Amino acid sequence: MGAYSSDCGFGTASPRRWLALLLGIxxxxxSVAFGQRSLSLKEAQxxxxxxxxxxxxxxxxxxxxxxxxxxxxxxxxxxIWGAAYWSWxxxxxxxxxxxxxxxxAAPTLYGREGYxxxxxxxxxxxxxKSWATLDSARRGVQSEQVGTxxxxxxTVLGVSLAFVRLLEAQQLVGVAQRSLERQVxxxxxxxxxxxxxxxxxxxxxxxxxxxxxxxxxxxxxxxAQRVASALLRRAIGLExxxxxxxxxxxxxxxxEPPAPEAILAATRAANPELQRLDAQLQQSRAxxxxxxxxxxxEVSLQGAFGYRDRDLGGGAGEWSAGVYLDWSLFDGLxxxxxxxxxxxxxxxxxxxxxxxxxxxxxxxxEVLGAVLTAxxxxxxxxxxxxxxxEAVEAALELYRIGRATSLDVLTSQSELARTEVLHFxxxxxxxxxxxxxxxxxxx
Numbered sequence: 370m371g372a373y374s375s376d377c378g379f380g381t382a383s384p385r386r387w388l389a390l391l392l393g394i395x396x397x398x399x400s401v402a403f404g405q406r407s408l409s410l411k412e413a414q415x416x417x418x419x420x421x422x423x424x425x426x427x428x429x430x431x432x433x434x435x436x437x438x439x440x441x442x443x444x445x446x447x448x449i450w451g452a453a454y455w456s457w458x459x460x461x462x463x464x465x466x467x468x469x470x471x472x473x474a475a476p477t478l479y480g481r482e483g484y485x486x487x488x489x490x491x492x493x494x495x496x497x498k499s500w501a502t503l504d505s506a507r508r509g510v511q512s513e514q515v516g517t518x519x520x521x522x523x524t525v526l527g528v529s530l531a532f533v534r535l536l537e538a539q540q541l542v543g544v545a546q547r548s549l550e551r552q553v554x555x556x557x558x559x560x561x562x563x564x565x566x567x568x569x570x571x572x573x574x575x576x577x578x579x580x581x582x583x584x585x586x587x588x589x590x591x592x593a594q595r596v597a598s599a600l601l602r603r604a605i606g607l608e609x610x611x612x613x614x615x616x617x618x619x620x621x622x623x624x625e626p627p628a629p630e631a632i633l634a635a636t637r638a639a640n641p642e643l644q645r646l647d648a649q650l651q652q653s654r655a656x657x658x659x660x661x662x663x664x665x666x667e668v669s670l671q672g673a674f675g676y677r678d679r680d681l682g683g684g685a686g687e688w689s690a691g692v693y694l695d696w697s698l699f700d701g702l703x704x705x706x707x708x709x710x711x712x713x714x715x716x717x718x719x720x721x722x723x724x725x726x727x728x729x730x731x732x733x734x735e736v737l738g739a740v741l742t743a744x745x746x747x748x749x750x751x752x753x754x755x756x757x758x759e760a761v762e763a764a765l766e767l768y769r770i771g772r773a774t775s776l777d778v779l780t781s782q783s784e785l786a787r788t789e790v791l792h793f794x795x796x797x798x799x800x801x802x803x804x805x806x807x808x809x810x811x812x
Contacts, residue, residue, distance in 0.1 A: 407614040410532050413605055417528045418521060420606035427513070427520035434506070434513040441506035444492070444499035452675075453485035479681040486675020493692075496665030501658035508652035515645040522641060522808055524604075529804040531601040536615040537797035538594040541790060545587040548786040552580040555765070555778055572775035579779050583786075619796035621751065622744040626737065632810060633733050639811035640729060646722045653718050657711035663704040666696035729809070736805045743799035750792035757785035 408416070418424060460480040492499065556576040562568040598613045607613075626632075637643065671693050678684030697704075764781040767773035 405612040405614055407616045408532075409616045410529065413528050413532050413601065413613075413615075414525050416607070417524050417605040421520075421524040422606055423520045423524055424517070427517040431510070431513040431517050434509045438503070438506040438510050441499070441503040444495075444502065447489055447491040449487065449489045451485070451487050452673075453483075455481075455483045457481050477681065479679040481680040483678045483684075484675060486673045488673040489671065491670045492667060493670055494666075494668040496662030496667070498659045498662030498665075501655050501662060505652050505655035505659060508648050508655055512645050512648035512652060515641050515648060519641045519645065522811070526804055526808045527604040528601070530801055531597070531604040532615050533619070533797050533800045533804070535594070535597040535601050535613065536617060536619055537793055538590065538597040539615060540619065540793040542587070542590045542594050544786060544789040544793065545583065545590040547789075548782065549580065549583040549587055551761070551782050551785075552576065552583045555775075555782065556580055558765075558769070559775060567771075568775070575775055575779060579783065586786075619793060619800060621796070622747050622799055626740050626744070629733065629737055632737060632806070633730065635810045636729055636733055637726070640809065641811055642725055643722070643729070646718060646725060650715070650718050650722065653711065653715040657708065657715060660704065660707045660711045663697065663700070663707070666694055669693050669695070732809055736802060736809060739798070739802040740806055743795055743802050746795035747792070747799045750788060750795045753788040754785070754792050757781065757788045761785050 458478070458480050460478050462478060464476055464478055556573065559568060559573045559576050563570065563573060595612070601613050601615070602609075602611075605613075669692070670690075672688070672690035674686070674688040676684060676686050760781045761778070764773050764778045768775065768778050
């Protein structure tokens with residue numbers, strides 16, 4: 370049993386080894402059961418544009434705004450409708466026309482009447498209320514068009530962040546695998562020296578303990594990758610349970626970021642939230658003008674052409690036409706209240722725009738700081754990785770010739786794994802910060 374454990378590396382901790390193997394199999398089950406799909410960042414973004422619920426909702430809101438615009442246009446067109454009735458009246462009712470001579474009988478009245486006609490109405494003037502309503506609806510369409518762009522930008526940002534985190538998780542799995550391979554290889558080196566009667570069994574036990582930690586780290590990294598895949602699937606809007614894999618690499622920082630003043634100017638010029646608020650402000654002003662149009666009279670052209678039939682006198686066609694004026698002299702102050710409501714809405718939007726400008730200034734400073742910090746961290750971590758690799762190679766070489774202890778090798782290997790993790794995390798933070806900056810500037 371002792372020879373078996375020495376050759377295979379299981380030792381007395383064989384149950385833990387089997388547990389790690391079992392967890393690895395369980396982590397692989399979702400990929401086998403539901404399949405795995407490899408996506409590039411562009412493919413993930415294009416897929417999200419088709420599947421994202423947020424984008425679908427924004428398109429539905431745009432359709433609603435366009436329907437409101439069409440309804441507002443209808444107020445400028447003539448209205449044509451049909452009307453008809455069939456009625457019976459009391460023939461003994463008081464005649465609207467008196468007898469032709471005193472003492473004579475009143476004229477006989479009709480007791481049945483039928484009427485059918487086509488009527489029409491064209492508003493000539495309504496205090497420009499219809500035009501203001503049309504302008505408000507048009508601004509509403511513009512606002513929702515920008516809202517659709519915002520939904521797409523938010524979706525693309527969410528997919529980009531989830532994709533980067535999945536790519537980072539995949540890299541960390543690779544780090545954990547390489548760390549475990551180094552631990553296993555070093556454990557074999559120690560075992561070989563023990564077989565030659567060199568070294569101490571304590572070195573082997575330390576190496577095994579660190580290998581167990583590496584196995585646990587690999588399982589943890591695999592679970593983090595599975596969670597990152599689920600988050601990317603949610604960001605895209607996929608309903609399937611297939612596992613996703615990110616295709617690509619985390620790039621090293623290159624070039625210098627633009628000056629904060631240039632970023633702030635570009636953000637204020639192209640930020641979609643500001644553009645949507647500007648459209649909403651114009652819409653609110655148009656709504657206020659439409660409300661105040663209720664103080665003015667309405668002038669309309671109305672006409673009708675129909676046929677009237679009675680039990681007395683028979684039936685005949687008839688027509689009518691005229692210009693009508695309607696003026697609401699008192700409506701219980703409803704128009705005034707609606708105007709005050711429109712003014713309050715406009716004031717809210719003005720303050721919202723001012724608050725958004727302040728928020729943009731703060732967001733630009735925050736994101737630019739994150740970009741600079743992640744850039745510096747990525748460059749520093751890259752140099753640390755190179756130094757740690759050289760330290761591992763040097764420690765192994767010195768250990769083979771007896772000039773370093775196993776603790777030196779284990780420490781250098783642990784430091785290499787740590788710096789590799791920090792490196793990929795810094796690259797992920799750098800890429801995420803760039804994506805957030807592009808979202809702010811509207812790129």
